Amino acid sequence: MPLAADAPLIAVVDDDGLFRDTVSANLAEAGYRAITFEGGAPLLDWITKGNRAAALLLDWQMPDPDGPATLERLRAAGHDLPVLFLTGLNQPIFEEKGLRLGAVDFVDKSKSFAIILQRLRIALSTKQPAASGSPPEQEAAGLLLDVGSARASWNGQQVDLTHGEFKVVQLLAQRIGRDVGYREIYDAVRGVGFEAGQGPDGYRANVRAMVKRIRQKFRDLDPDFDAIETYPGFGYRWRHG
Numbered sequence: 001m002p003l004a005a006d007a008p009l010i011a012v013v014d015d016d017g018l019f020r021d022t023v024s025a026n027l028a029e030a031g032y033r034a035i036t037f038e039g040g041a042p043l044l045d046w047i048t049k050g051n052r053a054a055a056l057l058l059d060w061q062m063p064d065p066d067g068p069a070t071l072e073r074l075r076a077a078g079h080d081l082p083v084l085f086l087t088g089l090n091q092p093i094f095e096e097k098g099l100r101l102g103a104v105d106f107v108d109k110s111k112s113f114a115i116i117l118q119r120l121r122i123a124l125s126t127k128q129p130a131a132s133g134s135p136p137e138q139e140a141a142g143l144l145l146d147v148g149s150a151r152a153s154w155n156g157q158q159v160d161l162t163h164g165e166f167k168v169v170q171l172l173a174q175r176i177g178r179d180v181g182y183r184e185i186y187d188a189v190r191g192v193g194f195e196a197g198q199g200p201d202g203y204r205a206n207v208r209a210m211v212k213r214i215r216q217k218f219r220d221l222d223p224d225f226d227a228i229e230t231y232p233g234f235g236y237r238w239r240h241g
Helices: 017-029 040-048 067-076 092-101 113-125 163-174 182-190 203-221
Strands: 009-013 033-037 055-058 083-087 105-108 137-140 143-146 151-154 157-159 228-231 235-238
Touching: 009 017, 009 040, 017 033, 017 113, 033 040, 040 067, 055 067, 055 113, 067 083, 067 092, 083 092, 083 113, 092 105, 092 203, 105 113, 143 163, 151 163, 157 203, 163 182, 163 203, 163 235, 182 203, 182 235, 203 228
Parallel strands: 009 033, 009 055, 055 083, 083 105
Antiparallel strands: 137 143, 143 151, 151 157, 228 235
């Protein structure tokens, strides 16, 4: 059955031809169009010519430029498409770097395609425009969130948040003065019920690491930033005032 002409186009970048072909075929079966590249250079050239994809599945270890360098160049050029790293490097240090550079997700290549597909769908959903009647901006003291572009500013200065970090700040700001649990925060970023880390409570470490990065980004602009408070053993809250 041919794919619809308006089916989302997913770019796949990997120097392993067999992996590219496999992912491309699986995407087609799931209803997506796919375009593949053997490295970052041809992808960047394709985008420079004005082409666009709905999302990017990006390998980490490739000849120059590698995955992180490719992502840095995309973001520096102002392209905000969702980028998911697909890599065999499953250590936390690589995941943290990928998210810090602006990736929306970091998926182990050994996972089944069903999991990769679920994570892709979650990433694509973060790019959907706000529903009719939803406010384009949300405000708290010192904080301004542009929901449409997923951008945040603190006291007039832009905060360099990833899409996932923006969703965490948005959730906390919507509940000013109320406690938000680890699980709810993680669900807002990864999707309801998704498990990660060691054991059934592994998501807590992921949330703590993400909130730590968010706080630091605000403190880079304002050393006195203290709007995100910790509720020990439960979660976090965005304080009043």
